[in-house]
Amino acid sequence: MADDDGAGNWCLIDSDPRIFTELIKGFGVTGVQVEELWSLEKEEFEKLKPIHGLVFLFKWRPGEETVGSLVQDSRQIYFAKQVINNACATQAVLSVLLNCNHKDVQLGEMLYKFKEFSADFDPTMRGLSLSNMDIIRQVHNSFARQQMFEFENSSNKSEEAFHFVAYVPINGRLYELDGLKDGPIDLGKCGEDWITAVKPILESRMTSYATGEIRFNLMAVVSDHKMKLEADLEKLQSNLSDLEGKLSKLDTKKDTEAYLKLKNEYATVELKMNEANHQLRVEEEKRLRYKIEHAKRDHNYLPMIVQLLKCLAKDGRLVELTEKAEQRQKAVTAAALERRKRKLDSGKESSDDKDSGK
Numbered sequence: 001m002a003d004d005d006g007a008g009n010w011c012l013i014d015s016d017p018r019i020f021t022e023l024i025k026g027f028g029v030t031g032v033q034v035e036e037l038w039s040l041e042k043e044e045f046e047k048l049k050p051i052h053g054l055v056f057l058f059k060w061r062p063g064e065e066t067v068g069s070l071v072q073d074s075r076q077i078y079f080a081k082q083v084i085n086n087a088c089a090t091q092a093v094l095s096v097l098l099n100c101n102h103k104d105v106q107l108g109e110m111l112y113k114f115k116e117f118s119a120d121f122d123p124t125m126r127g128l129s130l131s132n133m134d135i136i137r138q139v140h141n142s143f144a145r146q147q148m149f150e151f152e153n154s155s156n157k158s159e160e161a162f163h164f165v166a167y168v169p170i171n172g173r174l175y176e177l178d179g180l181k182d183g184p185i186d187l188g189k190c191g192e193d194w195i196t197a198v199k200p201i202l203e204s205r206m207t208s209y210a211t212g213e214i215r216f217n218l219m220a221v222v223s224d225h226k227m228k229l230e231a232d233l234e235k236l237q238s239n240l241s242d243l244e245g246k247l248s249k250l251d252t253k254k255d256t257e258a259y260l261k262l263k264n265e266y267a268t269v270e271l272k273m274n275e276a277n278h279q280l281r282v283e284e285e286k287r288l289r290y291k292i293e294h295a296k297r298d299h300n301y302l303p304m305i306v307q308l309l310k311c312l313a314k315d316g317r318l319v320e321l322t323e324k325a326e327q328r329q330k331a332v333t334a335a336a337l338e339r340r341k342r343k344l345d346s347g348k349e350s351s352d353d354k355d356s357g358k
Contacts, residue, residue: 023140029097057217092177123183167201
C-alpha cells in the first residue's frame with residue numbers, strides 16, 4: 001500500500017509507465033515494457049497484445065469486500081505478501097513478471113535466482129525475502145519523487161492511501177495478486193482471451209467508488225515493442241529478398257500474370273516495411289523521452305525555484321500569479337469531475353435502454 005508514513009526504507013513510486021518500464025529494466029528483465037491504458041475499450045488492448053498482466057492503482061479502502069475466492073494452496077502461483085509499506089508498486093509488477101512464461105520475457109539472472117531461491121517459501125517468507133533484497137530496494141528507491149523540503153514529524157495518518165495490485169492469467173484462470181491479501185484471489189476461468197474476463201471486474205471496481213472519484217490508473221505489462229518491430233522487419237526483409245529472387249527469374253513477356261502478382265506482393269511487403277520502420281522510429285523517440293524525463297526527475301530544481309520566487313516577490317507579482325494558478329487548478333479539477341460524471345450518467349442511460357428493450 002502506498003501510504004505516507006515512511007515506514008521502512010522503500011519510497012513511494014508514481015504510477016507512470018515510463019517509470020515502471022525503467023524499473024523493470026533495472027531489475028535486469030528484458031523483452032518487456034509497460035504501457036498505460038486510457039480506457040477499457042477493446043481496441044486499447046488489441047494494439048498492445050501480447051499482454052502479460054495488468055497493474056491497477058486505486059484508492060485503498062479498509063475492509064473492502066473481496067471479489068473471488070482466496071486460493072489456499074498457491075504453490076502453482078508465485079505470490080508474496082507485502083510486509084513493508086510503499087513496496088506495492090514493485091510487488092505488483094514482480095507479481096506479473098514472476099508468473100509469466102512467455103517466450104518474449106527474460107527474467108535475467110537476479111530475478112531468476114531469487115525465484116528459485118524462494119520457490120518453496122510461504123507467501124510471508126517470500127515477502128520478507130523480497131523486502132530484504134538490497135538490489136531490488138535500490139532500484140525501487142532510484143525512482144523516488146523529488147522532495148524539495150523535508151519536515152520533521154510531517155507524516156499525516158489521515159491522508160488517503162493508494163495501492164497497486166496485479167491481474168494475471170495463469171493456467172487458464174484469472175487471478176488478482178494483492179500483497180495485502182493472505183493469498184491469490186481466484187477470479188474464475190478466463191481461457192486465452194483473459195482480457196475479456198478482467199474488464200468487467202475492473203469496471204465494477206471503479207464504479208463502486210463515489211461519482212467524483214477519478215483517481216485510478218491501469219497499466220499493461222507487454223512485450224517489448226522495439227524487439228517485436230525489429231523481428232517483424234527482419235522477416236519482411238527476408239520476404240522481400242525472396243520476392244526479388246523470384247522476380248529476377250521470371251520472363252516478363254511470357255509470365256506477365258505471375259510477374260504482376262509478384263510485383264503486387266512486393267509492393268505490399270514494402271508498405272509493411274515502411275510502416276514498421278515508422279513505428280520503430282516512434283518507439284525509439286519515446287525511449288529517448290523516457291531517458292530525458294528520468295534525468296529531469298533526478299535534477300535538483302530547488303535553487304532555480306527559490307531564485308524565481310524571489311524575483312517574482314521583488315516585482316510584486318508573486319501573490320497575483322499564485323492566486324491565478326489556484327483558480328486554474330480548481331477549474332481543471334472541476335472539469336475532470338464533470339467529464340467523469342457525464343461518462344457515468346451515459347453508461348447508466350445505455351444500461352437503462354438495454355433493460356427497457358428486453
